[in-house]
Amino acid sequence: MDVMLPRLRPAPLLDRFGRVEAFVGQWAREPRSVGAVCPSGAHLARRMAAMLPPGDGLVVELGAGTGAVTGALLACVPPERLLVLERLPAFCHLLRSRFPDLNVIRGDAARLADYLPANRPVAAIVSSLPLLSLPAPLQTAIVQQMRAATAHEGCIIQFTYALWGRSPLSRAGCRCEKRDLVLCNLPPAKVERFRNA
Numbered sequence: 001m002d003v004m005l006p007r008l009r010p011a012p013l014l015d016r017f018g019r020v021e022a023f024v025g026q027w028a029r030e031p032r033s034v035g036a037v038c039p040s041g042a043h044l045a046r047r048m049a050a051m052l053p054p055g056d057g058l059v060v061e062l063g064a065g066t067g068a069v070t071g072a073l074l075a076c077v078p079p080e081r082l083l084v085l086e087r088l089p090a091f092c093h094l095l096r097s098r099f100p101d102l103n104v105i106r107g108d109a110a111r112l113a114d115y116l117p118a119n120r121p122v123a124a125i126v127s128s129l130p131l132l133s134l135p136a137p138l139q140t141a142i143v144q145q146m147r148a149a150t151a152h153e154g155c156i157i158q159f160t161y162a163l164w165g166r167s168p169l170s171r172a173g174c175r176c177e178k179r180d181l182v183l184c185n186l187p188p189a190k191v192e193r194f195r196n197a
């Protein structure tokens, strides 16, 4: 006789637990560069994706981690329009198995120009990088790279858990043209969209 056992945890939930576990593990090894104890929430990810400008240019995601924001971006743009950059090998592995059609590059955002295709303007950079917790020289190098990559009418979408105070992007001369508070996230977050002033 076949006995149908109930599934105690549905597969998507199991996947999510696995991703949280992987994230916490990486955070314990490198707290400053991972910058958060748990992945971005689905609500925050959707609000970042909602800031994408219209058009069909390249979208570059920086610091994709376990892919919460990546998933929300893929609901808005096809995989061939999205380039994902992540520094940690374990996260790259996870991203590639979760999104097999996606161009996931293991690399450092401070060398962003090295990974961008020639003659393809960047419409938007979507960044989960913990800019405020990175060492100052690295932060400066990354901000310079972001500005250079979006010099031709691109924008930069950045989230932060610092609800008050100026972003390193505005301190570097970028103009904030849109701001959104996402209280429904743990912890609450701020999403900003910048242009080269």
Ligand SMILES: C[S@@+](CC[C@H](N)C(=O)[O-])C[C@H]1O[C@@H](n2cnc3c(N)ncnc32)[C@H](O)[C@@H]1O
Pocket: 023, 033, 034, 035, 036, 038, 039, 040, 041, 062, 063, 064, 065, 066, 067, 068, 069, 085, 086, 087, 088, 091, 107, 108, 109, 110, 128, 129, 130
């Ligand atoms: C706040 S976590 C990303 C959270 C992600 N949205 C998620 O839900 O998993 C920041 C990510 O930026 C990555 N990161 C930090 N410094 C980086 C750098 N210089 N270049 C590329 N990625 C970097 C970290 O490895 C980490 O995955």
